[in-house]
Amino acid sequence: MKAKATSFDIAHMAGVSQSTVSRALRDSPLVNQETRDKIKAIARELNYKVDKNASNLRQQQSRTLALLLFEDPTTDDSLINPFFLSMLGSITRASAQAGYDLLVSFQNFSDDWHADYEDTNKADGIILLGYGDYMDYRDKLTKLEEQETHFVRWGAFDKEHPGISLGCDNFQGGYDVTDHLLGLGHRSFAFIGGADSRAPEFFARYKGHVSALQNAGITPQKDLQRDAISTEESGYAAVNALLREGHRPDAMVCASDLIAIGAMQAINEAGLTVPDDIAVTGYDDIPVARFTHPALTTVKQNTTLAGEALVENLLRLVNGDQADAQLMPVELVIRRSCGAPE
Amino acid sequence: MKAKATSFDIAHMAGVSQSTVSRALRDSPLVNQETRDKIKAIARELNYKVDKNASNLRQQQSRTLALLLFEDPTTDDSLINPFFLSMLGSITRASAQAGYDLLVSFQNFSDDWHADYEDTNKADGIILLGYGDYMDYRDKLTKLEEQETHFVRWGAFDKEHPGISLGCDNFQGGYDVTDHLLGLGHRSFAFIGGADSRAPEFFARYKGHVSALQNAGITPQKDLQRDAISTEESGYAAVNALLREGHRPDAMVCASDLIAIGAMQAINEAGLTVPDDIAVTGYDDIPVARFTHPALTTVKQNTTLAGEALVENLLRLVNGDQADAQLMPVELVIRRSCGAPE
DNA sequence: CTGAAAGCGCTTACAG
DNA sequence: CTGAAAGCGCTTACAG
Missing domain, CATH: 3.40.50.2300 (Response regulator)
Structure with a gap:
């Protein structure tokens, strides 16, 4: 089992300093084109990947978002509402497109969710999702807000709710x-x-x-x-x-x-x-x-739009910008169960 | 916006060294009970949480598992098979119980999935899930194996497949x-x-x-x-x-x-x-x-058992132990669509 | 355009 | 039982 390559290994092989390797891999314009190509070729060959822990530690960010699903507890964990699973899909996609990873958790599996992600630097922000009992977690939202955690929630559009809500009308x-x-x-x-x-x-x-x-x-x-x-x-x-x-x-x-x-x-x-x-x-x-x-x-x-809006607004918060509650339109889908003529 | 507390802040307040703070927070038996209690109280008060990036970097592990879902691409991302979503639920729970976080990704959103998780130290191991076209990703499995990535996959039980498969009969x-x-x-x-x-x-x-x-x-x-x-x-x-x-x-x-x-x-x-x-x-x-x-x-x-088995076997691999392919029993559920009498 | 050096916040071997 | 120190692998201000 070969040890994992580091930027020092690459530097040694390329005959440059480790700083230059780091710059080249991040496409810094400061690095000579030729040098950059050479370094990248070696990195590819060694299957080198930047260590995220080191990189995140240094940059004081995680490039990761956390998605917390809180649902009415059911006996069977398979009973997650398909609607939220669609949301999960679109949120995953939207995060990936923004260059963020997604950590997923279910509230009922971890009581300490309200403090566990951003404070440990595991995530830069949190998305809350669910049809759970609102009163049960209102206090937790307030606490999140006090701690200046970056978060957005899907749900009812209401100025009184702590934090920023996105939801359909x-x-x-x-x-x-x-x-x-x-x-x-x-x-x-x-x-x-x-x-x-x-x-x-x-x-x-x-x-x-x-x-x-x-x-x-x-x-x-x-x-x-x-x-x-x-x-x-x-x-x-x-x-x-x-x-x-x-x-x-x-x-x-x-x-x-x-x-x-x-x-x-x-x-x-x-x-x-x-x-x-x-x-x-x-x-x-x-x-x-x-x-x-x-x-x-x-x-x-529309879960696709919803997922994108959640991620977009959360990232705005993460970047220190303003984000606003948002009310999205809905669409009536007429099929047969209402008695409409064919 | 107050800066996040570090272990040095705690050490200063408690009048001990930073090493002792680290030990106390990890429940090291080396630390005096009294000192430990004092340190923990201060940590709680400051809402201090260990920085995961620093801790992971130092320990060279991430305490995170990655779940990769590969599905037949569909036009709409909402069409994720509910069966796999149940699996997602049980895998999330099983990881949480083992003290691991779960990173989720969909194959169709990231072509480079086969190399991106463990190599960057973002995850200690990978779980593969899906009814996708097997031939499409067989090469990637082989590559994973070459790179000595820790992974298990849900799917057909077959000695010929690269890696360790768990599946129902x-x-x-x-x-x-x-x-x-x-x-x-x-x-x-x-x-x-x-x-x-x-x-x-x-x-x-x-x-x-x-x-x-x-x-x-x-x-x-x-x-x-x-x-x-x-x-x-x-x-x-x-x-x-x-x-x-x-x-x-x-x-x-x-x-x-x-x-x-x-x-x-x-x-x-x-x-x-x-x-x-x-x-x-x-x-x-x-x-x-x-x-x-x-x-x-x-x-x-049985998705609950399946999720547990996947996580358990993956962690065995992560810890350098042996893990084996496993065939799990199925259960016939008789309802009305087969024409059985009431 | 490149290098030497500091430092992100921890954990842990070493010394006492 | 406790502390001083090294080091995990990066990024980036500083100097040239």
Whole structure:
């Protein structure tokens, strides 16, 4: 097992100083073209790579971002919301394009997440992601802010929240999907998903939903709003209970696609048909939404743009610039579960 | 913006040397209990955290693992297979429990992945994951091996492959699910999924499938095997073509759940019913498999155990110990899409 | 354009 | 049990 080459080895072989090697490898214009080429050739041959620990230590930065996913704890770690996994994909890509590595962690696996990344110089900044219980981690956000950690979070757009939030326009999404259902003639509605400040995103969707109903002169039925976290199980349980109590709304607006998938199963098991007996809509447009039966009408959040915006704003913070909360547009995706004609 | 505290600051405040601070913080038994407590209290108060770059540089290790996901490139980065995302979850957890951080990257975003992690001391070892085209990266594996990089890969169990592979018993899974369908009376079969060495896992499942048929005295119909990569789209397209050609097998064994979901949609659109007209089975048991309509019969790969095994074996390699390829058991999960009685 | 030297913040062998 | 010192492998101000 040969020892790893260092910049001194290269310097020795090239007959120059180690400083020159370092400069050449970083494409410093100070180095003679010829010298630079020679050094690079030797580096390639030796399979030399700059030691990141040394380089980062010297430069006092890590060129790494940390992504922390906090989700409602579930029994099974496989139940990570596909929406956030899409985000993970786009964030990974956006970081890579900016020349940053991405460290990933799940909140439920590490209680000390709020202090562990930037303070140890493992990451230059932190991205927070999740549909978790907002109240549970509000204190931690405040602490992050006190410590002057660089972070951005995906979530509800709200000036009161600590730190900088990026998110889609949840109110508008809830409004649009409800408005569409109204246009199809539906008149009585259930809303499946937590509608309080513990889940600010769901709450905003709910408010949009209610607003659309009121604009149409319909009074929201409070007993048809049922809490659910973003899992199939939770949606299934909530709708199952609703149906067993004898409720038969025309349509169910679900706060996420996973909830909607669980809802459709409960409706099917009750011997009812989607959308003929009850229309169902979701939220997020996860990949499987196109392939449910019937295909799910939903509100698309553009994860590619979202990931880019998160990384871009975080890097702005890291570089000492100003970053602002940002509200991104949503897009209604009409498929069959809402009862729209083919 | 206060400068970050260093071990010298702590030493100064505690009235001891910096060496002693370092020892105390690492719980060295050499340090007096009282001194240690005092130092730790000060560290907590200053919100001091050991600088990882410095510590790693000195110790010549990173306490970080890298996870590389290589997937068949798709137009949309949201289409990461949920199965691998479950793996990501369990690998993250297993690394955290072992005291390692996890760096995540997607192959399609970085062509140089094969050399970039361990050589730069950013990671002590690498985990490779994906249903990608095996031939595409075989050379890279060989290169990794030459460079004496520590790595393990999830995939087909095969002595010929470079490096150490961990994987589930794909042959047995293909066998079991086919055997189950035979027991339900199905006699003519399609197999949807690549059946050649570019996709060794799918190929092994196919071989198990064929073996079960032969044991039952049934000759596999080669024209009913259709290639597909692990996406809903690909499964949909393959089955669509099959049905348009007029084929009506009793059952379709799909090489992954995503393929099966696409297959069921194609079957539905052709005016046929699952499982009455055509039974369908998947592979992986992704979370949504329980919530398709009908619920999907599939072969479960235990991602929790898999993630733990990957991390455990990789760390063994990192520590200079022996690690062995490993074949893990699978479990048949019977739901409704196979036509089993309730 | 190039080199000698300092220093990033730790860990640990060495000496006491 | 504690301290002074070397050194991990780089980057970069300084001098030429």
